[in-house]
Amino acid sequence: MKYVARIEVTLKPGHIDPEGETTRNALLELNYPVKSVRVSKVYRIIFETESIERAKALVEEMCRRLLANPVKDDYEYSVEETEP
């Protein structure tokens, strides 16, 4: 079965996000009433495995082993079947 995962990696709450703050300042310069900006990274991963349970387990592993550093990042994902 072919699956597509959408993984979003964000900085944990409370962690300083200098990229977000710089972007916020720039948006304020442009006169937008911005309160806060947090930057996150999105991965779209297509892969094959036997079941949706296995697919979710693999994505969880990918996040923990490579895509997120558990010290500073949170992650969330959705996995669904896609056209072969």
Next chain:
Amino acid sequence: MKRGEIRVCIIRVGGTNCDAETKRSFEDLGVKASIYHVNEIFRKRELLAEHQILVFPGGFSYGDYVRAGAILAKTIMARIGAEIKAFIDEGKPILGICNGFQVLVEAGLLPGLNGISQYPEAALATNVPSGYRCMWVYLRHENSGKCAFTWLIPRGAVLRMPVAHAEGRFVLPKEKDLFNRLIGNDQIVFRYCCENGEPAEGRFPANPNGSFYDIAGICNPDGTIFGLMPHPERAYYYWQLPDWTRMKNPPRYGDGKLIFESIIKYVMKKF
């Protein structure tokens, strides 16, 4: 072991840009240093065991995609994790400079509180203030002498080296008591400080990246794996110092030499 028998393995990948200076610094001290592309090590896995010192030099690796150092770290541990573990178990020193420090943290080799960790136990996060900083900083040596890379340097000594990075802010997980263990194990090696040695206390520019507790470099509990953000290989010769032309009697070497000399003397003593 005699100085001339010591072999240094310097690993490079696409993006590494401090390998040549690192090799030159080692060779100036009379040891043989070789630069290998990481794929050479993957093809010939026994190569690593022929060396006594392993270095991950500065620069970038694999475009620093995902996170700085993450891809090289995971690839190394997946492909030659057993060889790396054997290297560490023999007490052979591993040095990570700048991107190399990021690699060691992402690989779970540093802080290494419980040996090699499958997941990173710390992070080198984006600088605060944000941006790439290339500047000279002062470092206070905090280690009591077990760190194989700094044991020739007295505790409390102030060294000067340049930093050049955008992700060097050392952070530990908030919920765990890792910091006390780092202190207890004497794992904090260098802290950013003012010229007179007073703590930077997180203030820019003495602390160039907002690093927690002004941490610039740490070692593992055994003192055989060491990572630091500043570049000792860019502070090796006197002519690399920013102000040598203004000095009446410039020294022959910069402070970076102390790191290389310490590692070599450690290997000469131990093997």
